[in-house]
Amino acid sequence: MYRKILITTDGSAVSSKTACAGVAFAEQMGAEVLALFVAPEYQYPIYVEIIPPSYPSEEEYLAAMRRAGQEHVQSILDAANQRGLRCEGMTAFAENTAHKIVDVAASSGCDLIFMGSHGRSGWGQLLLGSVTNKVLAHTTIPVLVHRLIKEPGSA
Helix, strand or coil, rough: CCCCEEEEEECHHHHHHHHHHHHHHHHHHHHEEEEEEEECCCCCCCCCCCCCCCCCCCHHHHHHHHHHHHHHHHHHHHHHHHCCEEEEEEECCCCCCCHHHHHHHHHHCCCEEEEHHHHHCCCCCCCHHHHHHHHHHHCCCCCECCCCCCCCEEE
């Protein structure tokens, strides 16, 4: 049914659990996996005349975010490889995470976006996460929203 599934991660424990469920779902479908981490674009400090010495340069920031992105998607890639699935990892930069998820899914030929109901910025279980909500509003690609029954680490 689905040939290529985009699985998003923000590096949080909730997102990691969701990603594991996404890989299991991809295995059931016999689908390829594209793991995606979206990092915020570099922000120049606008509140000062000069950049403070402790502030990272754009190159340092981009390198750090690429390393973080690789760490975040690696568990998805490892799980997909263990299940014999074709997989690829990607770190993208954008101010609007939801729009970038939609753009990457469309440009990569994904026919499903698998994401959590809440990520790092979740406000409990009452409302759908803002990024998830925006993805649902801006894509024509089907979205499977995974909801954890309990938070990782909770009793």
